[in-house]
Amino acid sequence: MNATADAVTSPAATWSIDPQDTVMDCRLEKIFYGDFLAVRNSIVPIEKNKITGFIGPSGCGKSTVLRSLNRMNDLIPVFRFEGSVTYHGQDIYDKSIDPVLVRRYIGMVFQQPNPFSMSIYDNVAFGLRLNRYKGDLDERVEKALRSAALWTEVKDKLKNSGLSLSGGQQQRLCIARAVATEPDVLLMDEPCSALDPIATRQVEELMLELKEHYSVALVTHNMQQATRVADTTAFFSVDISQGSRTGYLVEMGETRQVFEDPQADLTKEYVSGEFS
Amino acid sequence: MASNPFAHVVTKVCGPPSAADYGADKLLRAVVWGAAAVILLLVTYIVFELGRQAFPAMLSFGPEFLYSTTWDVQAKQFGILPEIWGTLYSSLLALLLGGVLGVAIAIFLTQDFLDHRVSNVFRTIVEMLAAIPSVVYGLWGIYVLIPLIRPGANWLHDSLGWFPFFGTSLSGPGMAPAALVLAVMILPTVAAISVDAFKRVPYKVKEAAYGMGTTRWEAILKVMLPSASSGILAALVLGFGRALGETMALAMLIGNSNQISLSLFAPANTLASLLASSFPEAGPIEVQALMYAALALLAITLLVNVFGLWIMKAATRKFEGR
Ligand SMILES: Nc1ncnc2c1ncn2[C@@H]1O[C@H](COP(=O)(O)OP(=O)(O)O)[C@@H](O)[C@H]1O
Ligand SMILES: [Mg+2]
Numbered sequence: 001m002n003a004t005a006d007a008v009t010s011p012a013a014t015w016s017i018d019p020q021d022t023v024m025d026c027r028l029e030k031i032f033y034g035d036f037l038a039v040r041n042s043i044v045p046i047e048k049n050k051i052t053g054f055i056g057p058s059g060c061g062k063s064t065v066l067r068s069l070n071r072m073n074d075l076i077p078v079f080r081f082e083g084s085v086t087y088h089g090q091d092i093y094d095k096s097i098d099p100v101l102v103r104r105y106i107g108m109v110f111q112q113p114n115p116f117s118m119s120i121y122d123n124v125a126f127g128l129r130l131n132r133y134k135g136d137l138d139e140r141v142e143k144a145l146r147s148a149a150l151w152t153e154v155k156d157k158l159k160n161s162g163l164s165l166s167g168g169q170q171q172r173l174c175i176a177r178a179v180a181t182e183p184d185v186l187l188m189d190e191p192c193s194a195l196d197p198i199a200t201r202q203v204e205e206l207m208l209e210l211k212e213h214y215s216v217a218l219v220t221h222n223m224q225q226a227t228r229v230a231d232t233t234a235f236f237s238v239d240i241s242q243g244s245r246t247g248y249l250v251e252m253g254e255t256r257q258v259f260e261d262p263q264a265d266l267t268k269e270y271v272s273g274e275f276s
Numbered sequence: 277m278a279s280n281p282f283a284h285v286v287t288k289v290c291g292p293p294s295a296a297d298y299g300a301d302k303l304l305r306a307v308v309w310g311a312a313a314v315i316l317l318l319v320t321y322i323v324f325e326l327g328r329q330a331f332p333a334m335l336s337f338g339p340e341f342l343y344s345t346t347w348d349v350q351a352k353q354f355g356i357l358p359e360i361w362g363t364l365y366s367s368l369l370a371l372l373l374g375g376v377l378g379v380a381i382a383i384f385l386t387q388d389f390l391d392h393r394v395s396n397v398f399r400t401i402v403e404m405l406a407a408i409p410s411v412v413y414g415l416w417g418i419y420v421l422i423p424l425i426r427p428g429a430n431w432l433h434d435s436l437g438w439f440p441f442f443g444t445s446l447s448g449p450g451m452a453p454a455a456l457v458l459a460v461m462i463l464p465t466v467a468a469i470s471v472d473a474f475k476r477v478p479y480k481v482k483e484a485a486y487g488m489g490t491t492r493w494e495a496i497l498k499v500m501l502p503s504a505s506s507g508i509l510a511a512l513v514l515g516f517g518r519a520l521g522e523t524m525a526l527a528m529l530i531g532n533s534n535q536i537s538l539s540l541f542a543p544a545n546t547l548a549s550l551l552a553s554s555f556p557e558a559g560p561i562e563v564q565a566l567m568y569a570a571l572a573l574l575a576i577t578l579l580v581n582v583f584g585l586w587i588m589k590a591a592t593r594k595f596e597g598r
Contacts, residue, residue, distance in 0.1 A: 101489070102489075103486065103487060103489035107488075108487040110484065110487070117499075117595040118502055127489070130490060130494065131489075161594065161596055
């Protein structure tokens with residue numbers, strides 16, 4: 001392959017799938033915030049029409065990795081990326097690629113609900129208008145709100161501000177906003193951490209529906225959630241040996257295998273809840 | 277002081293607030309209520325006193341004072357329509373120019389066009405504009421601005437004179453230099469308050485915008501502006517209020533001419549400038565008329581502020597659902 005392969009030493013990190021089935025081939029060599037090495041040497045393929053779960057202790061770089069996949073981290077001036085993320089044969093970190101373009105195809109749902117200061121309808125229609133969608137806006141908005149399990153609650157007040165909703169409703173609104181444009185890949189960073197169990201299950205059902213047509217990468221701190229929805233699970237951990245706190249991929253594989261027959265001791269400790 | 281029914285609870289640390297704590301509480305309450313009362317009394321007193329002094333004029337000139345156009349002390353004819361027009365026209369022009377420029381500067385300073393340190397220096401420079409005394413602006417207008425814009429203004433009049441805004445030539449003081457200086461004077465207010473409004477937009481909202489795949493222009497126009505809109509409107513209302521009441525620079529620059537014209541280059545007058553330039557030599561009857569004019573200025577400022585507050589409320593409700 002290329003030089004990146006040499007840099008990756010952890011055996012579990014070389015887990016691979018048929019290139020035919022990958023929609024994103026992510027070879028993360030080094031991710032820095034300024035001088036701080038946040039993530040190193042992790043190869044994380046995102047499979048087509050699958051849900052790829054990212055688990056690991058907090059601070060191990062799950063969000064950092066996820067946000068590198070649609071160049072969200074480019075907003076942070078001190079962020080620096082080494083490696084490659086190949087999407088439909090194209091390295092999205094290539095100099096010729098505009099990050100704006102990447103984010104049109106690879107959508108994102110954030111951990112904190114972040115609706116725009118505009119009506120519920122306009123929030124959901126935002127991406128459609130941005131992409132100059134010519135079809136029936138109303139129909140798309142309704143469909144997106146339905147799939148985010150929010151339609152019945154808001155159908156009579158679409159003109160109200162998105163910020164007038166409760167926290168859990170706001171998060172589902174953000175999910176509706178993200179799925180309205182039907183992005184090819186959807187990155188979700190702990191999307192359910194602000195939701196109650198019922199809404200959580202509804203969002204999980206949505207993810208399962210979404211993967212029929214799209215691909216999902218999901219960061220979750222909830223291991224039950226990973227076992228419920230993720231086809232593949234990647235376990236990250238923190239290496240504190242050099243006095244720094246650098247995250248890396250410990251093990252990646254089919255979800256059942258990772259949880260029932262983990263290869264690495266670290267994974268075994270984490271999934272059985274012994275992690276300190 | 278309230279009695280403590282929990283005094284018997286066995287604990288080494290927890291206990292009731294001391295008498296001094298309660299005393300400080302009461303004192304603080306008295307001070308803030310007092311401050312609020314002083315403000316209210318002061319405003320009431322000013323309006324009352326103004327009204328009392330203007331009352332004879334209100335009786336003798338009636339509402340006609342507000343829509344007649346002569347100010348003739350000899351003939352005892354007083355009307356302030358040209359001044360009302362000049363006040364609103366100059367302030368609107370200033371708001372348009374200073375508002376657009378101020379919001380643009382706020383965007384430039386907050387939306388990652390500049391390194392943080394550079395943008396702080398830039399912001400300080402803009403705010404220093406507010407520290408320049410009004411009379412200095414007036415002098416600058418007379419000696420620098422008017423000579424500077426006169427050739428362009430007269431060229432506009434010569435070639436596009438049929439256009440109402442360019443209907444006269446600029447011979448000296450006039451609406452255009454006055455409005456330009458006013459715009460510069462309200463610029464720091466508008467810019468500083470808009471900067472704060474943009475800074476209050478949470479980072480996660482910006483992230484959400486870029487996460488949808490917006491370009492910077494789209495993120496600013498479609499997301500950041502609506503999010504900051506109530507603060508920006510507050511900035512514009514404050515700027516407009518400042519323009520309405522500005523006196524010294526306008527008295528020096530507007531030409532103090534009692535006429536109503538759309539032309540940017542014609543001399544005009546404003547209420548504040550009328551008051552400032554007429555009081556020193558006014559006889560008793562004229563003073564009463566001037567008090568009436570002052571009351572009108574006060575009413576206009578009040579109406580503008582109420583209207584501004586109403587727009588801000590509407591914007592807050594529309595965009596933020598509060
Ligand atoms: N914007 C940032 N600037 C500097 N350091 C950051 C930034 N974001 C995250 N980090 C650091 O990177 C590491 C990984 O963070 P993160 O990706 O948020 O972890 P996780 O999502 O797994 O909890 C942490 O040590 C965190 O402090
Ligand atoms: Mg995180």
